[in-house]
Amino acid sequence: MSPPVERNPSDADLRRWRRYLANERAEAAVYRDLAGRRAGSEREILLALAEAEGRHEAHWRELLGDDVGHPQRSDLRTRILGFLARRFGSVFVLALAQRAEGRSPYEDDDDATHTMAADERIHEEVVRGLAARGRSRLSGTFRAAVFGANDGLVSNLALVLGVTASGVSNETVLITGLAGLLAGALSMGAGEYVSVRSQRELLEAATPNPEARAAVPYLDVDANELTLVYRARGMSAEEAQNRAGEVLRNYTAHGSADITPATSADEHEAIGTGVGAGASSFCFFASGALIPVLPYLVGLTGLLAASIATVLVGIALLMTGAIVGLLSGGPPVRRALRQLAIGYGAAAVTYMLGLGLGTTGI
Structure with a gap:
């Protein structure tokens, strides 16, 4: 990429520069909003990022000159980021900002400077570091919550579909689904508590x-x-x-x-507490496992109930997959589709098994 040169910009150039200008303004506002919810070094880092985006904004303003025009709206992605920053200021916003910095078009744009492209690459790493702090604080309880919800959705959908396919009565399907919900939630909560508690005890023994x-x-x-x-x-x-x-x-x-060692407290914080992890697993498994049972609770039966349960669980799987993708810094759509494919695959196997058992009369 070469430095910008003097030339007569086309209408397409002006539109692109104005879009860049709007995005830089919006991104600087996002960082200032996040800084307003932070203190100490995190606040200073975020304000420094906002200042850097201001330098980029000045570059596009200089190129535009008298053609700067009226202030334009930033693109949809940046507007969503700003909306979340103003209302939440959480690790989700930092994860989105990390992805936004990583998709900067400046490296392939001859009208941006080498410095601006380098800034965006470094900004991605700065935001990654800030997001990593939040991910570390969330990792213990959040892991239990995501695993619990996903297991509840998949296991109880598979159970309900398998029993439905065998041809038993609606009452039997409902009782089976509720029993699966309670048994799974208790098992997940107890298992997560024992797992995290044991991990902490091992860590304490090594401290x-x-x-x-x-x-x-x-x-x-x-x-x-x-x-x-x-x-x-x-x-x-x-x-x-x-x-x-x-x-x-x-x-x-x-x-x-x-x-x-200075890291022992951080390790304890990262894995969370046994009670918190166990409670999260219980509640989220139960909430996930309840979704496949909802159609049967309202009196629907047969294929209609199974179809609605499958659709509801699919929506929930897409949401949990997207959340995991956002927090991990990965592509949320791909993570969502992966969750959906795994969940539906497990449900399809048990449904076919239920059909086979119903046909043979077992």
Whole structure:
């Protein structure tokens, strides 16, 4: 891509520049809105991003000159991003902003500078880092919620369709679906609680005892057993010696020593709590498993009830897949279709099995 050159712009050029100008204004507003909901370094980073978008805005304004025209609306994607930023300011917005920065057209546009294209690439990484903080805080409970909802949707749809296909009465299908809901929700909640609780207990067992710092003043400075602690944690002999020396110097200077790793609290936060994960799994499995049962609860029967249940579950699967895609920074449409294909595939297998059992009279 070469630097912009002096030329007479065409009508298409002017339209494109105005669109870029509108988008830069909107993106700067998004970052300012997000900054208004943050504090400390995150606020400073977001305001710096807004300032950079302002520089890009000035570039397009300079190119347009007297042809800048009336302020235009930004594209639909940027308007949606601004709407979400003003009302939520959450990790979802940062994930969307990350994708928006990654789709910048400046690298292939001769009217944008090399610096602007480089800015957009770096902005993607900056927003990725900010979004990663939110993803880390969400990861434990959110994982349990997504897994719970998806399992409830797929397993209970498969169960209901399989039983429906066998030709049993509507009452039997309804009781089976509600029993599957309760049994699955209890199983998911208990399993997630035990899993997360066990993970935390293993992490606690590997976390150094804070009281060990009380032994530091009494260590033999020449032998310095503290080096063995750091070598056991994976440091080389030289790194362990340097780290141990640093701890002892800090104690001499300040009268205190900390030999525990700085990441242990973050690891605990990332996996969440057993109660939170278990409760999320129970509630979201139950809410997901309720959807396939709804048509039967209102008195529908047979193929009509099964069809409506399948459509409702499909919509829910598309939504959960899109949410996962947004949070992971991946393409939401592709993630949504993947969820749908997996769910419908499992349901189709059990439906065919139910048809076979009904035909043979088992």
